[in-house]
Amino acid sequence: MCEHHEEVARPSVARRTLIRGAGGLxxxxxxxxxSATAASxxxxxxxxxxxxxxxxxxxxxxxxxxxxxxxxxxxxxxxxxxxxxxxxxxxxxxxxxxxxxxxxxxxxxxxxxxxxxxxxxxxxxxxxxxxxxxxxxxxxxxxxxxxxxxxxxxxxxxxxxxxxxxxxxxxxxxxxxxxxxxxxxxxxxxxxxSSYETNETWTTVRRGASGFRVTAIQHLLRARGYSLTVDGSFGSITESKVISFQRSRGLVADGIVGPKTWGALVITCQQGSTGQAVVAIQKLLTYRGYSLTADGSFGSITKSKVVAFQQSRRLYPDGIVGRVTWSRLTV
CATH class of the missing domain: 3.30.1380 (Muramoyl-pentapeptide Carboxypeptidase; domain 2)
Structure with missing residues (x-):
């Protein structure tokens, strides 16, 4: 914890040692x-x-x-x-x-x-x-x-x-x-x-799943440095990569992408960002009805689509894909 504020307009006081005890400070x-009286x-x-x-x-x-x-x-x-x-x-x-x-x-x-x-x-x-x-x-x-x-x-x-x-x-x-x-x-x-939604809502994904969420997971794993094919199918290879990622973050290494793994896996992106995480965002937006090219470049068009999606979900419309927006894109 901080110690806890800058001192404003008061005489210089040498740093002292603080000891908590039953009788006082x-x-x-x-x-x-x-005492209760003094403190109150x-x-x-x-x-x-x-x-x-x-x-x-x-x-x-x-x-x-x-x-x-x-x-x-x-x-x-x-x-x-x-x-x-x-x-x-x-x-x-x-x-x-x-x-x-x-x-x-x-x-x-x-x-x-x-x-x-x-x-x-x-x-x-x-x-x-x-x-x-x-x-x-x-x-x-x-x-x-x-x-x-x-x-x-x-x-x-x-x-x-x-x-x-x-x-x-x-x-x-x-x-x-x-x-x-x-x-x-x-x-x-x-x-x-500002009645914006702020809670994260994640969908758990595991081996045997397929579709847009698996595609996003595979792109995010690639963004994190794990080599694998993006095919939208959660098979043994994807599971093994998830387990490796979980171990690297001190998470339970069960190969299941639940809230904690999603939270560690996603990458905050905004205008100017590039790479596999942006590709995932663009594909998710397209799946949600906000069609655009998945070129891995977060430009003005991608930002406008993000803002439109955020507004539709009562999220803070800043065009930045943080954890809450990621969770709504993948729910």
Whole structure:
């Protein structure tokens, strides 16, 4: 987990060791009381009431495979941070279970000010990939998509990658105080203005199957470096390649393409992409009634067909074939 925010307009404080104990938080040589009364009266950096998980309203947050331990603050905060996490999962990078974090009662590293995690108003996403203090952990394309998410949130959400001092690119937080009218406006926008489907729906495919899904699997295996003929028939050779791929990803090597194998196998594609994964997308679109040439080049025509397909399925119409769009193309 990040440590958890840039420090803003406060005296320099040397980094101290944090020790959790039954009596409180020990910072360096001093004890900061952590009784129920003190915790419930405290506020995090952004002005929200902070406390232990038993003292503030929290709800579980699950996005894709990722369960955010302790959850996040119930109500408007949960709606907003859940929206951010879902779009990060669908548009930026797949969330990894065990790498994402929510509420934690603790101060900011090097400070006595409580982190926004302490009020359940912050989340960390894929922390090991985006460690505290590191910059440039997302590609330029990913940053562009993060900017789109932040823009949609109209200043209500702040990203740790925008900190002026120590970067914290895993981190997203509520950037307004309780009762700010922008919270209600954004929640209404999320609930009423963007009713996009965000859940993945995969069809399990195994030996003996044939047809468009098998064709897509074979093209994706070729895209992953496995040599085989694309014939739309799931025979022993295709099964053996699936097993090899599963072993390479630490999955159950049963030769069955279920949700976890699909999720690992698909490749996010967008305008400018080329190769076997694009061929698979083009063939799937044609099968779905959006006819185009399967030339392996993701140009403007392919993008327009993707957008049309996404709109028909109430998916976010960005023309990018991520996990959710892949799942709908192959369902």
């Amino acid at each position: 020990l910072l360096g040589g001093g004890l900061v009381t952590a 009266a405290a506020t995090s950096q952004n002005g929200w009431p902070a406390g232990y998980s038993s003292q503030i309203p929290l709800s579980r947050l699950v996005v894709g495979p990722a369960d955010f331990p302790a959850g996040v603050r119930t109500g408007q905060v949960h709606t907003i941070l859940g929206y951010v996490a879902r779009r990060m999962h669908n548009e930026v990078e797949a969330l990894v279970d065990g790498w994402c974090w929510g509420h934690a009662y603790r101060p900011i590293s090097g400070s006595t000010t409580l982190s926004n995690h302490s009020s359940g108003t912050a989340i960390d996403i894929n922390a090991p990939r985006h460690p505290l203090g590191a910059a440039g952990t997302f590609s330029s394309t990913q940053v562009s998509r993060i900017r789109s998410i932040l823009s949609y949130c109209d200043g209500v959400v702040r990203w740790g990658g925008d900190y002026s001092t120590r970067k914290d690119e895993m981190h997203f937080e509520i950037n307004v105080r309780p009762g700010d009218a922008r919270l209600t406006t954004l929640v209404n926008k999320i609930n009423g203005g």
